[in-house]
Amino acid sequence: MDSAGGFTPFQDRLSSSLVQVTRTVGQLSSEDLNFYRTSSAELSESLDEQSERILSLTSAVLKAAVAGTDLSAPTLHNEESVEDNWRGVVDVIDALLEKADACLDEFTGVIKKLSPSQEERAPAKKPPQKFPTIYDYGPSKIPKPQVLFDHKPDNSDLGPFRPLLKTKPHAIVPLEESLQTREVDGKTGYPSPYEAEIRAAKYPESVYKVSPPIDYLPFESTTATFVDTLEGAKEMLGELKKAKEIAIDVEHHDVHSYHGLTSLMQISTRDKDWVVDTLQPWREELQMLNEVFADPHILKVLHGSTMDIIWLQRDLGLYLVGLFDTFHAVSALGWPKRSLKVLLQKLVNFEADKRYQMADWRVRPLPDGMFDYARSDTHYLLYIYDLLRNELVETSTKAANHIDYVLERSKTEALQRYERPVYDAANGLGPGGWYDLLSRNPGVLPKEQFAVFKAVHQWRDEVARAEDEGFQCVFPKHMLFRLAQTMPLDMGTLLRTLSPVTPITKERAHDLLEVIQKAKTEGATGPEWRDVAPAPKPLAKAVAPVLQPESTDFPAAERYKTSQFWGNVLEAYESPAPPTYSLVAAAEALRLSLPLPPMPSTVSQTREKLGTTTKPPPSTIPAPTHEEPKIFTVKELGGPRKRKAAPTETTEQAPSTPDELLLETGNEPESTEKRRKKSHKDKKSKKSAQTDSQPENDDIPFDYGAAESVFNAAPAQAPSRRQKKHFNPYAKAMDAPSAARKQNREIQGKSHTFRE
Known part of the structure; x- marks a missing residue:
């Protein structure tokens, strides 16, 4: 492409096409393609055709990508060949990414492109390699440094780990006594050689006082010393002895090593930084640093030292006396986020390049970016310690002394011991089981x-x-x-x-x-x-007990043949056996599962419990009278006649059949208006009678036994406008259109009244 201006539209078209293809493939993969293949032969042929087309295009792209390189592009014939040649596809993609990195470096000016004449004379160089990461799980491109160690790791040794110490500076207990096996945490092993010294250590007075923080040196204008020789380590030790506080951090690698490797150690004072190569064959000679690390008068500042303590004593034989862990400091202060990255951002305004967080720290020589990243972990740590110490002292009280809390937790971290992981084939226990x-x-x-x-x-x-x-x-x-x-x-x-x-x-x-x-x-x-498998956690005590048979003699580890919830319900049987548990146990379990207050079973028991002897109110049901002669009217069929409106309110049950419509009680037929007025008058008299019959004492309980049945009660009257209507949540549900009513037609004709 001639200009950069024409690349942007091409990139947009390519990106949109790839997105559309990806979405389509995702939708197709979520469907049951095998089912659709069997249902349509045309669809099956189309899918096969498109699959072959995609495979041929992919093979062509791979061949074009490896043009001019030593790689050979894999040929993809079918879906299985994609899986079989996946490693070759990954190699081609890696080569493309490396070319892209080289082009970007050339574009940004990191690498200056030679002129054509210089390119002819210059020797051919490979493109710059990307820094290895721990995600490289394939064959290691870096030679194993542990092969050159003076004391090579022995992964077959399953016994207790014996400390690597040859000498013990600042000892309270001699080295010979410290290396005696004893019972530790229920197992026979070696205790921490500096256990007595760590417990008896007293921190400097400066830890308990508020003082102005000492500013750090500018990161850009200062450099760190890379220590990769024994002479350089001795020179560093001489300068560390003069310091009052030092900051320490460790970089570890555990992908291409069974137990792991301490690959790098960073140490900083107030005015200088060191980066120590701990992969040298003489690395166990670094035990000389215990003259500083075990000195209780020199404060050792680390952040999140849990694993650093383990790695230092396992690989280098180093122990820390006088540890101050800034992680426990921010924990005591109640910070929600407690990583070192957060401390650098909040207190120093430094953004660490986290690309190298998962880097392979075995690579040598160490790239500049990885070197600066490792150095930044300790360069600012002493200044961060000053700020946190002042805040801890200022916020401490007699009830909660934050400084003492941090120092006690730091001592606990320093007392950790490394133990070899032993593989438990039978039970699978342990970190690698x-x-x-x-x-x-x-x-x-x-x-x-x-x-x-x-x-x-x-x-x-x-x-x-x-x-x-x-x-x-x-x-x-x-x-x-x-x-x-x-x-x-x-x-x-x-x-x-x-x-x-x-x-x-x-x-x-x-x-x-x-x-x-x-x-x-x-x-x-x-x-x-x-x-x-692990047993499920037991239920809380507040949960109601499960109803079980009286005799339960099942062993705890035995598997039940039937469901503990459904029992034998799902099995076919002729005559179900009666339950073996007692009704008393069932009632007690039900009472425990439903914690309700005891309720009386009858109304009379309620009256006795309340201590009332009031007689029930007189029944409102009228007494039976002598049967009066019935008067009824018989209508004769005749011509049509205009139908009268049905009454809206009646005190008696309305007739529901055509035959009952022909019978009317009373001597003379009453009009609708007269019947309505009479019904209203009867309601008023009945209501006043009920009001007079009620006792004046409102505390008397209601007698459910003598109450009138609600099944034959008259319908409630609609409330007047002045009365307050109660909210009815189902009112709108009654607005649905009702079905057509069945009309009761009057048969036309004459009528005559008879007396029985």
Whole structure:
């Protein structure tokens, strides 16, 4: 492309096309394509055609990407070839990214492009490599530094870890007594050699006083010293002895090493920084730094020292006496975020380049960016300590002394001991065991899959120990579950399941296949994962007890054959057995599950409980009288006649059949208006009679036994406008259109009255 102006529209079109393709592929992958293939032959042919087209385009792009390089582009014939050649595809993408980095460096001026004549004379150079990261789980591109150590790590040693100390500066207890095994945390091991010194250490008086913070030196105008020789380490030790406070930090690598490697150590004073290479063959000679690290008069400032303490004593034999952990300081002050990055941003206004946070710290020579990142962790730490110390002292009270809290927690951190991880094949316990992986996985593994999972997990640990590599370099943990679910019994299925296969696993594929076959055979009669899974947490005491039979003699570890919730309901049986638990136990369980106050069962018991002897009010039901002669009128069929309006309110039940409409009580037929007035008058008289019959004492309980039935009660009158209407939440539900009423037609004709 000739100009940069024409690249932007092309980039926009390309990006929009890729986004549209990605969305379409995502939508297709979420559908059941196999079902649609069987339902339509045309769709199946179209999908195959598009798949072949995409594979051919991908192969063409890969070939174009490797033009002019030493890489060979993989050829993709089908979907399986994509998985088999995935490592080759990744290599091509890495090469493209490296070219992009080189072009960007050239564009920004970091790398100056030579003139054509100079390019001819200049030797061919490879493009600059990206700094390695811990995500590089494949074969290590960096030679293993542990191979050159004077004391190489022994991963087969499963005994207690013996401290590396050869001398013990600032000792209260001699070294010989400190290296005696004893019972520690329920196990036989070596205690911390500086346990007595750490507990008896007294911090300097400056820790308990407020003083103006000492400003740090400008980061840009000062440089740090890289210590990679024994002579340089001795010179550094001489300057550290003059300091009153020092800041320490450690960079660690645990991908291409079974136990891990302390790769770098940063040390800073008020006016100077050092970056120490701890991967040198003589690295155990750095124990000379205990003359400063174990000196209680020199304050050691770290942030989040939990793992730093372990790594220093495991690899270098270094121990800290007089530790001040700034993490516990911000915890005592109640800061919501407590990382070192937050402290640098808030207190120093320094933004650390976190690209190097996950870098591979074994790379040598150390790039400038990684060097500056490592140095920044301790360059500002003493100034941050001054600010936090002043705030701790100012906010401390007699009830809550923040300084004492931080110092006590710091001593606890310094007393940590390193212990070798021992693999527990039977129970899977420990930081690298299979029990922790399965307990966090929601799936349930049957017998054979559970046996394969344990066997493959143990095989991976043995290979990692032998090769001095991390677990993920053999294969990651998600491959463990895939192997356990698939249980491959042939080499082709095994390699497809592990695709992409790491070189370490590929060399031992036959051994892994034998392990899987043997574990599957033995697992047919073994336990399931649910048999050893962690038991569910018990319910709280406030929860009501479950209704159970009276005799429950089931052992705690035995699996129930029937559901504890449904019982035998789901099983087919002829005659269900009566429950064996007693009604008393059932009633008691129900009472505990529903904590209601005791209620009387009848109205008379309520009256007795209240201590009232009031007689129930007289019944409002009229007494039966002698039957009077009935008068009725019979109508004769005749011509049509205009129908009268039906009465709106009646005191008696309205007739509901055509035959009852022909009968009218009384001597003479009454008009609708007369019947309405009479009904209203009867209602008033009945209401006044009920009011007179009520007792004056309002405290008398209501007699439900003598009350009039509500089933035959007259409908309630609509409230007047002056009366306050109660809110009815179902009023709008009654606004629905009603069905057509059945009309009662009067039969035309004459009528005649008879007396019985």
